[in-house]
Amino acid sequence: MSFDFKKSVKKGAKITPKKIRSKYRLRLMNRLAESQETVSELAKSVGLRMPHASAEIKRMRDEKLVSSDLEIGSRGAKIRLTEEGIKVLQMDEWYKAEEALPIPKDNDKICVLYREGTDILFAFLQQPEEMLILVPDRLPDSKGNEGVSWNWAKLNHSDLRWFDLNEKTISMEEPEILDPQNIESYGDNNQIIGIARGKLIQGENVVSISTGEWFGQPDFRSNSLLPENIYHRGLWSLGTCHQLSPIIKPKDAIVAIMDDNLYKSMLLRIAKKNALLIGDLRGVSSVESVYPLDVLDYWIEIAHPRISNQEKRKRLVALKEKISTKKRIKTSDSTWRKFRKDWNDVIFDKEAFSKEMETRGLGKNAVESIVQWSVSLDNNLQLVVDLTEKISSETMLKLSFCDKLRLLIMKENDIFFKNFDMLKVDKKRSLPWLEFVTKRGEILPLKLIEDGYKESPLGENVNKNINPWNLLGLKIESDFVSEEFEEEYLSVIMSSISQYPLGDESWANQMEARYPLAAWIASPDNGRWPRWQRLRERIDPEWLALLNLDFLPIEKLVEISDEAPDSVLNMFSDKLKIKLREDSDIFLRTRPIMESRKASRGVSWIAAQFLSNAPWLSENTYVDMLEWSIDAWLRNPPKKSLDAIKGVYWLFTKENNNLIEIDELMYKIKNKNKKLDDMNEVKIWSNMLDMVLDNKKLDGDEIRMIVEKMPSDWWAVESQNILLRGIRSEDGFKWILKENVPWCSTILRPKGEEIDVPLLSAKKHPGCDFTIISEIERIVNNSTSESIMDLYDSINNSINQISPTSGRTHELVGWLAQPIEKWPYFSNDELLNGNIEITERILKKVSGYDYDYQESGK
Structure with a gap:
């Protein structure tokens, strides 16, 4: 394991420049900075004889620059740098x-x-x-x-x-x-x-x-890292090592050593084009697999290795007939039991079979028989195998000699595949980066590339005159501007709306060339995605609102999200939320294969959806979300990012109980992207934190965004100050007196109430200061909002020790200003009769009664 030098020093630490004069000592320390090694490994890597290497390491140990994981002199002990050794190496770097x-x-x-x-x-x-x-x-x-x-x-x-x-x-x-x-x-x-x-x-x-x-770096393609004939002339695209090196298209088989479902899913998605896919396909396909009946020829050999060939053939014929005809054919009990155990209720077919064969839920013998069948298959399909079960050495040997093998994924390396190019998880960087180990032993970074993926939106927006939101019967905030069509075109569009409400593929095909929008409107759900690929440059992206996500290949969602306007993405967010919460494997199929720092607008939106729905996703995705999704989201945070902020906070609290450390992490996120639109919820959240933590004085528009977009619990700590700015008629704050802001639920809180809000765990609510009533009295005769009037009545009744009257915003609002010991029993009807924020406060049984005011005798 290599050292993280960044964690070994503190900001502002001074280092004295000092050169390491011994060439071999420097070589040894360089090796140890990369990984722990034995003395013999170190001697070989730096070109020293063993006695000389051992003597130098002894001197370094005496100087406390290195230590070992075993006692001195123990065979096989791993040598590693100490903190002092790291410091000496940094002093040399400084020099x-x-x-x-x-x-x-x-x-x-x-x-x-x-x-x-x-x-x-x-x-x-x-x-x-x-x-x-x-x-x-x-x-x-x-x-x-x-x-x-x-x-x-x-x-x-x-x-x-x-x-x-x-x-x-x-x-x-x-x-x-x-x-x-x-x-x-x-x-x-x-x-x-x-x-x-x-x-x-x-x-x-x-x-x-x-x-x-x-x-500087050249602006042209340099010589290839790898031999052209072997690594750049294959039938599929794997990835690239560098933007100035050609895309790797391997001719020979690749072996991937990994167990993580996310990594496997991305590899399978990349390798599946024009190939036979076998393995755990939860991140690739949601279609039920159809298996060839002939695969049972191989299964019977594995399931019954000891019975005679004649008996095997007899049982095989009976089994195939029973499966294919559904007749009550008598079969051997032991064969039928083993068959049911290995195959469950899968579908077999004599002629056709799926190009994507799922092995989840299948027994070891079934998996091995599918592999054997695929190796012997006489066709042009290359083979992609994800080994979910350990299979026999005989089958592994056959697989290693299979010239159709494109990609093999397994948990650990096998002796038969030691001379193959390999892919491994890159421990230094998250997906889409992997470690590519060539046959020659070169270790290269490799970035996966999904064939056909487009990193930027296509085409410019073109205005049309028919609004997709009207067709859907939805009222949506959108900047969509329509233009007038010619009479003939408009007539065809109206026909598509009135005559084909459920779509007509044949009619749409006829209209597509001359009337693309009419063709789009008349497309049935299952034909929209293919048509969009042809029409995307001819109609406005706002029309993606008609695209049904249930009929979109889910791995294409990134491509669509790069093109879709905010109004469409907001609608897609609701639909994707349902999908992610119903099937967490959707994460595996939609996770973009690209670096987080190069995230496009659409990729950032996808990352925001992952974070928003984090509590419903599988735990094995949390590390990737912490490492990739947060950074990708913050590259181009969508305007609606409140749920993503909540999701990030939930992830941090899931992994860490220290609220101070969590606040520090959230603070880094707050400062990550400072040049955002004023309407962006990340910017609004950041402004709110500046107001609460740094006493920054925001203008009326900024405060309005906080009050309208942020949960009232988040800004409750500053609610009384915000109201006072409106009462005192500061510029830009007149709206405060007229709009029904939940003042009672935010101001009427006990002094010292803890705040469970991202980055505000150390803050306490100041409590309600009843002296505010003198300020409110000055404006109660004006056209003030019902919530301000409720606040005035609640405090006034409490001061005068009068029982609360029924409120305007909630029947029980006045009780929030009364001592908790006076509260009676409330029925469900009373609790639910009004504003939900007030209902929540009453259910929590916390009062905003000002005990300090009472004690002062005012």
């Missing part, structure tokens, strides 16, 4: 960091601070987008890159360690990216660089670029 001066203004530049063998120490001015870096053999001159040879290097860690060369301190945050087009940027003297260790992938290549030289 080399000064090679980077002077710092260029171009943020895209990279510098080589040090190179020894295949080890390279890089400096960056911003977080690199890729784990692979192209390093020139010499510095390109101003005339271009002619004659320059580029070599591939891989970073050991995705995160950088930031050094402030001015302050001589360690920085935890990436410096602000300067705009090279802005002349003011050139006045800033930014001296912060990020450092990361890496390795040359092709170590035999010569790299003679001087240390301290800054260079």
Whole structure:
């Protein structure tokens, strides 16, 4: 396991530059920074003889730079760096960091601070987008890159360690990216660089670029990392290692070692095109599989290995006849019992079979027989297998020799597949990144790419004159603007609405060329998605409102969400919520295969839906949501993100009971995206927190957004101050006196009441100050809202020790200002007669009675 240097230091910590002078000591410490190793492994990796390596490690142990997991001298002990060793390595990095001066203004530049063998120490001015870096053999001159040879290097860690060369301190945050087009940027003297260790992938290549030289990445495709004939001429697209390297299209079979359903589902989705799929397909298909009757030829051999061939054939014939004819055919009891145990109630067919065969619920013998049948199948379909059961060595050997095998997924490696290219879970980065291990032993980052996925919306919005929301009978807030059609076109559209309310595929096909909108309206639900692929550039995306998600291939939801306007996405949110809560495996089929930092608008919306419905999803998705979904959501947070905020808070509290730590995590999210529209609920939430935590004075429009969009419990702590601003007629606050804001439920609360709100766990409600009644008295004769009048009556009755009168917003509202010991029994009818916020407060049996006011004798 590699060390996380970021966790080993504190922000602002000073480090004294000091060079590690021994070349072999530096090599050993570099290896140990990557992983724990034995002495023999270390000696081999750095090119030292065992006695010399052992002596150097002993000296390092005496200096307390390294330690081992076993007693000194124990065979097989793993050596690891200590905190002191990490500090010494950082001091060496600091010494080399000064090679980077002077710092260029171009943020895209990279510098080589040090190179020894295949080890390279890089400096960056911003977080690199890729784990692979192209390093020139010499510095390109101003005339271009002619004659320059580029070599591939891989970073050991995705995160950088930031050094402030001015302050001589360690920085935890990436410096602000300067705009090279802005002349003011050139006045800033930014001296912060990020450092990361890496390795040359092709170590035999010569790299003679001087240390301290800054260079950029080429803008053309460089030489391929992998042999063209083997890795780029296959029939399917797996992914890419770098944006400047070709897409990997393997000709030979790939073995994936993984057990996580999310990872498996994404791989199966990518590999399924023109292939026979066998495995756990919960994240790929929801259609019932049909199995070939011939697979029983293989099953009978596995189920009855000891009976004679003649008896096997007899039982097989009887079994097939019983299954295919549904007649009461007599079969062997033991064969029938084993058949029912292995196959349950699956569907068999003599001729046809599914290209996607589900193995969940099948017994071990059934799974193995399907694999054997698929290997012997004589057709052009390539084979994709997810081994959900451990099968015999004989079948594994056959599978390893199968030239049709495209992808094999299994929990752990098998001896028959040791010489295959492999995919493994990348422990440093979440999906869509995996670790690709080639036959030659090269370990490369690989980003999965889903064939046909589009990262950006297609086409521009075109205005039409028929409103989809009117057709659906819905009143929706939308910016959709219609235009007038010609009389003939309008007539055809009206015909599609009146004559084909349930859709007519044949008529729609005839109209599609000349009257695309009429064809879209007249499409039946099951024909809309294929038609949208043809018409998406001819009609406005607002018309996606007519698309029924039940008939959309669920893995295409990301593509649709990139195109759909907010009004449509809001409707889809309600439908997707139902789907996710009914079937949590929908998460596996809709989780986009892309990096969170490159999330498009649609991907951010998908991530928001995952977070909003987190409590209903499987626990094995929580880690991915914490690592991927939160970051993807915050790249382009939808305007309606309140439920996502609640979901994030729920995830944090699920994994951590420390409210202070949870608040710190929520605070990082609050500051993640500061340039949002004022209508965005993330921005509104952030403004609310600034108001409560930092006493920031917001204007009337900002307060209005908080009151209208945020739950009243969240801003209740500031409710009395907000009302007073309206009473005192501050600019922009006149609306407060007229609108029915739930003042009674937010203001009439006990002093010190705890707040279970994201980022406000440390705050307490100040309680209701009954002296506010003198302020309210000044405006009660005006056209004030019912909620303000209820607040006035409630406090006034409590001060005068009068029993509450029936309220305007709720029958029992006045009791919230009375001491709890005076409360009588309330019937259900009384409790439910009015505003729901007041009902909730009465059910909690908490009073906002001002005991301080009573004691003061006012």
